[in-house]
Amino acid sequence: MLEMRDVTFHYTDGTPVLEHMNLTIGTGEFIGLGGRNGCGKTTVTRLLMGLEKPVSGDIFLDGKRINDEEAAARSPYIGYVFQRPERQMFRPTVRQEVAYGPEQLGRSREEVASAVTAALQATGLEHLAEAYPPNLNRGEKQRVAIASAIAMHTQYLILDEPTSGQDSADKKSLMALLSRLHRDGLTILIISHDMDIFAEYCQRVIVIGHHTKAFDGTPQDLFTKREDLYELGLNRPDAVTLSQAVAGLPYCKSVDEFTAAMLQR
Ligand code: ADP
Structure with missing residues (x-):
């Protein structure tokens, strides 16, 4: 905890x-x-x-x-994905970037290699293993940051x-x-x-x-x-508003759930 x-x-x-x-x-x-x-x-x-x-x-x-x-x-x-993930990347390839954490922990070469392979696989980044991180799009950079955390088993x-x-x-x-x-x-x-x-x-x-x-x-x-969602800087999701508008419908957390609940009526 x-x-x-x-x-x-x-x-x-x-x-x-x-x-x-x-x-x-x-x-x-x-x-x-x-x-x-x-x-x-x-x-x-x-x-x-x-x-x-x-x-x-x-x-x-x-x-x-x-x-x-x-x-x-x-x-x-504790792993972290910054709002601008490029700020946390400084190695020339994705593979080396993801290897940085386990290397710092003093893991053996074999342990690092297998942790990196597993992390790239889990995040769907294998095809970008040799890519230069600054050239990736934001979603890919986020995945690199996530893979870096997974490789350390955070x-x-x-x-x-x-x-x-x-x-x-x-x-x-x-x-x-x-x-x-x-x-x-x-x-x-x-x-x-x-x-x-x-x-x-x-x-x-x-x-x-x-x-x-x-x-x-x-x-x-x-x-x-x-009742103070607006004051808290929040709003009610459409699916919740829709489900509340229909008498007897359960709380729906997504539009898909709302549609399914309506079809079952
Ligand atoms: P949020 O993530 O909810 O948008 P932040 O935690 O970024 O809020 O910021 C909280 C408050 O601290 C804001 O008023 C912000 O302007 C201020 N703040 C954030 N970072 C710094 C900093 N490095 N130096 C001085 N004030 C900061």
Whole structure:
């Protein structure tokens, strides 16, 4: 379990970003992190990654306080896909990029090779193994970042707005990959402004409001019980609105589910 306990944080200009923030990410969960622009979502993930340190409060991994562990020490168990994944790539080929993590962990040449092969396979990148990472498109770069995490056998994968600016085919393919990795045991935290992702893929959604957590629960509760979605920078997914408009229809988390439910009536 990855935990943030009573964390307060501001950048050097002193403007409060987070105050007394608590959150838990249980092993095996698929969690969405939402809220208005600038509410502190990326900051939360940077604190979890060790790229920022809390002003007060603690970060725990499986009950062990890790405030003083640098990002490099956390990377074997917490993988990260930046909003701009090219910023995390600096080797000349995809294969070498993905090999970097396990090499840093001191794995043998054979272990590195087999971890890289498995990670490229899992992310559908085998055909790009010798490609130059800066030449890839954003979706491919994201997959390289995901493969780099998988090659280190990380337990947690954090993704910052991975589907923003992507067309629906790229979005579906990325979400299908994440669902597969989740089924195989990876714990996922995804920052998003896309309510369909929260409804369709996440078991739990955490929303940051005024410097702290404003909601923590199921997408069903978020989209059917909260009346302040707009204030929280969220909206209700079409499928949920449609299913609520038809008397007796169950909560539908995708338009496909809504269509199927209508056909069964
Ligand atoms: P979100 O991801 O929810 O859009 P961020 O975590 O990026 O929000 O930012 C939270 C707040 O911290 C914003 O007001 C933002 O302007 C500020 N901020 C983010 N990064 C820095 C930084 N490096 N230095 C100073 N302020 C920052």
